[in-house]
Amino acid sequence: MIKSLQCSQGADYRRFMKRQSPESSATIKKQIHKRLQKRWTIRELYKEKSWKTLVKVGLQTKGLYEEYDTIKVQGQVLSVGDSVLINSGDQYDEDYVGTIKQILSIKEPTTAKLICLCRIQWYMRKSEIIKSQPKCSEWISEQELFITNHQEYILAQSIIASCKILSCSEYQELDEIESTIYFNRLEWDLQKKQFGNMDALQQFCFCFQPVNPDRQYIQCDSCKNWYHFECVGIKNGKYNQNEFYCSKCQ
Missing domain, CATH: 2.30.30.490 (Bromo adjacent homology (BAH) domain)
Incomplete structure (x- = not known):
């Protein structure tokens, strides 16, 4: 009976409440209101995300x-x-x-x-x-x-x-x-x-930047530091010589 009342508060609800004592009527009314409020809240909160x-x-x-x-x-x-x-x-x-x-x-x-x-x-x-x-x-x-x-x-x-x-x-x-x-x-x-x-990040090259795995680097054979191709003048992403020395080590 309570379940059907939670879905509707029309004539059936009013007739049911008249058959209850004032004390029990107030208690049931509070329980129904509380449950309806919870159910409405969940639906509304879902709608509002x-x-x-x-x-x-x-x-x-x-x-x-x-x-x-x-x-x-x-x-x-x-x-x-x-x-x-x-x-x-x-x-x-x-x-x-x-x-x-x-x-x-x-x-x-x-x-x-x-x-x-x-x-x-x-x-x-x-x-x-x-x-x-x-x-x-x-x-x-x-x-x-x-x-x-x-x-x-x-x-x-x-x-x-x-x-x-x-x-x-x-x-x-x-x-x-x-x-x-x-x-x-x-x-x-x-x-x-x-x-x-x-x-906490180590910095490289003359430009003192953290390493970027997307970019190309070359290591100096003397100081062992790493440099961007662009920063040491290597064009087209190619370096054909066997050894490389940065400007500080040349």
């Missing part, structure tokens, strides 16, 4: 919240700790990248359908970084990502595919690089719009 608040509501309501170790998306089984590509929408050319930190579901009480969510730790791409740091464009690789401390919930169905995020040294050792393979070596502070551990 307010995932963080939706999770809070699910945690506060017994039987609506459940966590998982894995989830199947786009035919792939993904686990907590996996890195993934996320649909950024039609207004962006590049997909977002993040690491799954949590997998959960919230049950919509009226339909019993599960709203599957993942808590994601975000990475920033080169195209986003150079908006604030344009001078970094020369040493940031196209496949380089920058980890942030920002996490938020997304719909699991917005995940496109899994990807790999390696260290810079691991990335440099690859013979072939697929489009879903990235590397990370720096943190990015979203509030300050700056790198968090830039001093």
Whole structure:
């Protein structure tokens, strides 16, 4: 009976309430209002894409919240700790990248359908970084990502595919690089719009920049330092001599 009342507050509801004592009537009315409010909240939060608040509501309501170790998306089984590509929408050319930190579901009480969510730790791409740091464009690789401390919930169905995020040294050792393979070596502070551990990177060449795996380098046979082809006057990406000495060692 309560279930049917939660779906409607019309004539049947009023007749039912008249048969109750004032005390029991008030108690039942509060219970019905509370449950209706919860169900309406979940539907509205889903509609508004307010995932963080939706999770809070699910945690506060017994039987609506459940966590998982894995989830199947786009035919792939993904686990907590996996890195993934996320649909950024039609207004962006590049997909977002993040690491799954949590997998959960919230049950919509009226339909019993599960709203599957993942808590994601975000990475920033080169195209986003150079908006604030344009001078970094020369040493940031196209496949380089920058980890942030920002996490938020997304719909699991917005995940496109899994990807790999390696260290810079691991990335440099690859013979072939697929489009879903990235590397990370720096943190990015979203509030300050700056790198968090830039001093840890070794700098190369006369221009004193961190290594960019996308560019070509040549090592001096004397000082053993590495230099960009362009910075030492090597054109067309070719150097035919057996030895190379930088201008400091010549």
